[in-house]
Amino acid sequence: xxxxxxxxxVTKKFGDFTAVKSVSFNVEDGGFFSILGxxxxxxxxxxxxxSGFEDVTEGELLxxxxxxxxxxxxxxxxxxxxxxxxxxxxxxxxxNVAFGLQRQKLPKKEVNNRVTEMLExxxxxxxxxxxVTELSGGQRQRVAIARSLVLRPSILLLDEPLGALxxxxxxxxxxxxxxxxxxxxxxxIYITHDQSEALVMSDHVAVMNEGQFEQIDTPKNxxxxxxxxxxxxxxxxxxxxxxxGYADGELTTDNGCKLVKPGLDFQPKKLxxxxxxxxxxxxxxxxxxxxxxxxxxxxxxxGANTKLSVVVKESSDEMLISLPQNAKFDNLHDGDxxxxxxxxxxxxxxxx
Amino acid sequence: xKKRSGTFYLLMVPVLLWLMLLIVIPHLDMVYRSFRxxxxxxxxxxxxxxxxxxxxxxxxWLTFVKTALYSIGVTFLAFVVTFPVAFYLTKxxxxxxxxxxxxxxxxxxxxxxxxxxxxxMILLRDNGxxxxxxxNIGIINEPIEMLFTNFSMTIGLLYMSMLFMIxxxxxxxxxxxxxxxxxxxxxxxxxxTIFSKIIIPYTTPGIVSGGIIVFMLVIGDYVAPNIxxxxxxxxxxxxxYNKFLMSFNWNEGAAFGFLLLGLSSAIVxxxxxxxxxxxxxxxx
Numbered sequence: 042x043x044x045x046x047x048x049x050x051v052t053k054k055f056g057d058f059t060a061v062k063s064v065s066f067n068v069e070d071g072g073f074f075s076i077l078g079x080x081x082x083x084x085x086x087x088x089x090x091x092s093g094f095e096d097v098t099e100g101e102l103l104x105x106x107x108x109x110x111x112x113x114x115x116x117x118x119x120x121x122x123x124x125x126x127x128x129x130x131x132x133x134x135x136x137n138v139a140f141g142l143q144r145q146k147l148p149k150k151e152v153n154n155r156v157t158e159m160l161e162x163x164x165x166x167x168x169x170x171x172x173v174t175e176l177s178g179g180q181r182q183r184v185a186i187a188r189s190l191v192l193r194p195s196i197l198l199l200d201e202p203l204g205a206l207x208x209x210x211x212x213x214x215x216x217x218x219x220x221x222x223x224x225x226x227x228x229x230i231y232i233t234h235d236q237s238e239a240l241v242m243s244d245h246v247a248v249m250n251e252g253q254f255e256q257i258d259t260p261k262n263x264x265x266x267x268x269x270x271x272x273x274x275x276x277x278x279x280x281x282x283x284x285x286g287y288a289d290g291e292l293t294t295d296n297g298c299k300l301v302k303p304g305l306d307f308q309p310k311k312l313x314x315x316x317x318x319x320x321x322x323x324x325x326x327x328x329x330x331x332x333x334x335x336x337x338x339x340x341x342x343x344g345a346n347t348k349l350s351v352v353v354k355e356s357s358d359e360m361l362i363s364l365p366q367n368a369k370f371d372n373l374h375d376g377d378x379x380x381x382x383x384x385x386x387x388x389x390x391x392x393x
Numbered sequence: 394x395k396k397r398s399g400t401f402y403l404l405m406v407p408v409l410l411w412l413m414l415l416i417v418i419p420h421l422d423m424v425y426r427s428f429r430x431x432x433x434x435x436x437x438x439x440x441x442x443x444x445x446x447x448x449x450x451x452x453x454w455l456t457f458v459k460t461a462l463y464s465i466g467v468t469f470l471a472f473v474v475t476f477p478v479a480f481y482l483t484k485x486x487x488x489x490x491x492x493x494x495x496x497x498x499x500x501x502x503x504x505x506x507x508x509x510x511x512x513x514m515i516l517l518r519d520n521g522x523x524x525x526x527x528x529n530i531g532i533i534n535e536p537i538e539m540l541f542t543n544f545s546m547t548i549g550l551l552y553m554s555m556l557f558m559i560x561x562x563x564x565x566x567x568x569x570x571x572x573x574x575x576x577x578x579x580x581x582x583x584x585x586t587i588f589s590k591i592i593i594p595y596t597t598p599g600i601v602s603g604g605i606i607v608f609m610l611v612i613g614d615y616v617a618p619n620i621x622x623x624x625x626x627x628x629x630x631x632x633x634y635n636k637f638l639m640s641f642n643w644n645e646g647a648a649f650g651f652l653l654l655g656l657s658s659a660i661v662x663x664x665x666x667x668x669x670x671x672x673x674x675x676x677x
Contacts, residue, residue: 094575115581127576131594140590141580192580 044103045070045195045228046091051100053086060086062252063100068196068230068245073222075231075239077276078249084232087249088198091230092121105195115144120189121198125205126181128173134160134184135169141192159191163221178206182214190227199231203238215241236276240264248272270391273313280360282312284390292388296356300331302388309390314383316348317363321370324382331385337377340364351379427647443648453632453649460629461656464612467547471555471607472562472600479559480592483566495563498556506553506616513552513621517545541623549617554610558603565599566592601670605661612657629653 046068053061061083068074078084089095090102093114102109104118120141129137135156142152160166163183168176173184182202189197199218203211219242222229233239239246240260247257248271256268267273274281286293290303294312302309324330335351338359349362362381364370373379430440447453478498482491501509516522517539524536539545569592577587593600618628633653636646665672 092579094579114575114578115583121576121579123572123576125570125572127570127572129573129577129591129595131597140577140582144581144583144586188580 043070044068045105046230047101047103047106048091049101049103051087051090051102052098053083053090053095054098060252061090064249064252064254065100066247066254066257068228071226071228072244073219073229073231073242075233075243075246076249077233077236077239077246079234079275082249083252084234084249085200088121088200088230088232091196092119092198093117118195119198120192120194120196121200122185122189122202124200124202126185126202128181128184128188130172130174132173133169134165134171134173134176137173137184138188138191140188145192155191159187162190162225163187179210179214182206186218186221190225194227196228196230199229201233201235203233203235211238218242240276248275250275267313267389270311270313270393273311273389273391278316278361279313279389280316282314282358284309284312292390296353296358298331298333298353300333300383300385300388301329302385302390305390307392310393311391313389313391314360314387316361318383318387319362320382320384321362321364321379324380327382327384329385330382331388333381333383335360335362335379335381337373337375337379339375340373349373349379351381354378423647423650426644427651429644431644443645444652446645447649447652452627456627456629456632457652457656459627460612461660463543463547463550464608464657465660467550467554467611468558468604468608470547470551471558472604474551475555475559475562475603476600479562479566483563484569484571498559501552502556506614507620509552510549510616510620513545513549514540517548517621540621543622546618546622546628549621550611550614553614553617554607557606557610558600561599561603561606562596563599565596569595597668598670601665601668604664608661608664609657612653612660 044067048067049065050063051061051065052059052063064087076084076087086095090097091104091109093109093112097110109117129140132140138156138159139152142155147155156169157166160169163186165180165183165187168180173181176184185202186197186199203214203218206214215238218229218231222242229242231239231242240263243260245257246260246263248255248263250271256263256272258266258268263272264277267276273279282294282296282298284292285295287302287305287309290301290305292298292300292302292309292312294300300312320327320330324332334354336354337349337351339350341348341350341361345366347364347366349364350359351362352359364373427443428439428441429437430442431437447457482494486494514521518524519536519538519540521540523539524533527533528536573591573595574587577591582590613630615628615630615634619631619634622628629649630653633646633649636642636649
């Protein structure tokens with residue numbers, strides 16, 4: 042298997058502060074790889090090391106098998122789409138896209154052909170002479186991507202480029218980016234704090250926390266089988282419980298639930314349950330399902346995302362339960378008692 | 394049409410007073426004078442003679458051309474000298490130092506042009522600081538004549554005007570997002586390309602607006618050319634001064650004043666055209 046990017050034990054220190062701690066990962070050629078993490082987790086530093094704007098304190102960084110040590114940004118086969126896009130305001134669309142090609146001293150004809158081809162690809166034909174300040178958010182986005190892709194980089198780095206867009210456009214651009222990546226086949230490395238962006242678009246997602254990778258996996262596995270409690274809490278919504286005891290295959294939580302979970306070979310401390318993992322429809326009839334008695338405190342109506350905020354009986358702890366929008370549950374009201382079930386496989390337990 | 398309130402007219406009064414009393418009326422008076430000519434019979438008539446004097450006498454238009462060329466030169470020098478400083482203060486050094494350093498830069502303005510010009514005399518004269526130093530370290534034996542030359546005049550003009558270049562340039566550079574520079578570098582641009590294709594085009598409005606201020610200050614300056622330039626450095630404002638106060642020929646003086654106004658406006662207009670800027674954009 043050939044990797045377009047190999048990162049081995051890369052560390053970045055700023056004075057005493059270690060922004061990236063001994064991170065290792067490989068990216069397959071032609072994949073869509075996301076790095077997901079909260080602000081200050083080191084994901085932007087990592088991106089800047091790949092692009093060459095920061096040097097690596099320790100470890101090695103290879104692009105297509107070649108070490109990038111000492112190679113400045115302008116000579117690396119990677120291009121970056123900046124968070125604020127960084128389009129050149131004094132140039133029109135065409136000149137922005139042609140900028141990198143002109144730096145390579147290509148013949149004028151080839152520059153023009155490649156610019157035209159790229160603008161066609163991102164759907165900006167007819168905008169060649171427009172000033173970038175006259176474009177809409179989505180169009181500016183496409184100019185920024187075209188400006189980088191026209192250089193045919195080995196890797197395209199994207200630094201939260203959808204952050205500034207409004208929600209509707211962001212949803213649209215997510216799909217557009219994924220389709221574009223499939224068509225062109227360039228490796229995308231996408232930095233984001235928005236888990237939905239990472240999950241929808243990526244082939245692989247790395248979850249980053251405090252300068253380290255918690256888990257690298259496919260979006261589906263990341264969601265279904267979080268490796269650490271951080272991933273379980275960060276990716277998707279989860280109800281978090283503290284575990285006070287584990288004996289004979291039964292968990293005791295600090296709000297008094299007793300849940301059967303056989304086969305753990307460690308002493309669990311934390312329990313995570315997804316809102317949609319709860320079974321509302323006659324849970325008592327199913328095998329391997331633990332039952333929890335709750336009282337509905339609030340129905341948080343949000344269309345398909347409607348949730349119940351419930352309290353576990355004999356405690357004040359709240360948890361969220363997804364409520365399917367079908368006729369069966371239309372007669373639920375605030376204050377009703379509700380028995381919910383949870384399959385033992387959906388109880389995610391962690392050591393810390 | 395919308396009905397204006399009393400406050401609107403009240404607020405208009407200071408503006409109108411300023412414009413009429415301080416600008417329009419004095420200029421109209423000067424225009425009138427510039428076309429008046431005293432004949433040999435001591436009779437005042439309307440005539441173009443005041444303007445024609447300028448073209449008849451070689452010394453006038455040679456001074457005029459020299460003044461224009463030197464002013465353009467000083468403006469260019471001001472850009473060359475201040476650009477690295479402005480770049481350093483906005484892009485390299487931290488915010489907390491940069492505001493303090495900018496304040497230091499502005500000190501000469503508080504002192505006033507006359508005092509700084511005398512300061513330069515102390516530095517540049519034959520037994521001044523620079524010559525004494527050069528003789529002491531053995532580079533030269535005889536003092537170099539620097540004072541009362543075009544060189545000392547250029548230094549004086551540059552020193553008093555370049556601060557007016559640095560302020561608009563700094564604000565233009567300040568608004569230049571660092572990510573534009575990084576983006577250019579990422580796309581394969583060399584340092585020189587980043588400078589010539591990104592930084593300079595981006596800051597052109599600031600450079601032009603600073604350039605206009607410097608040019609206007611220099612072309613209309615009297616103190617530096619008169620004191621530092623001495624007899625050898627003729628400046629057009631000195632000719633105007635001489636007309637008014639040495640030969641008491643106000644009419645010719647007024648005509649020369651308008652020629653200077655026309656000349657400087659024409660040069661600014663050409664500069665705006667060449668740099669592709671609009672006056673409204675630069676002025677803001």
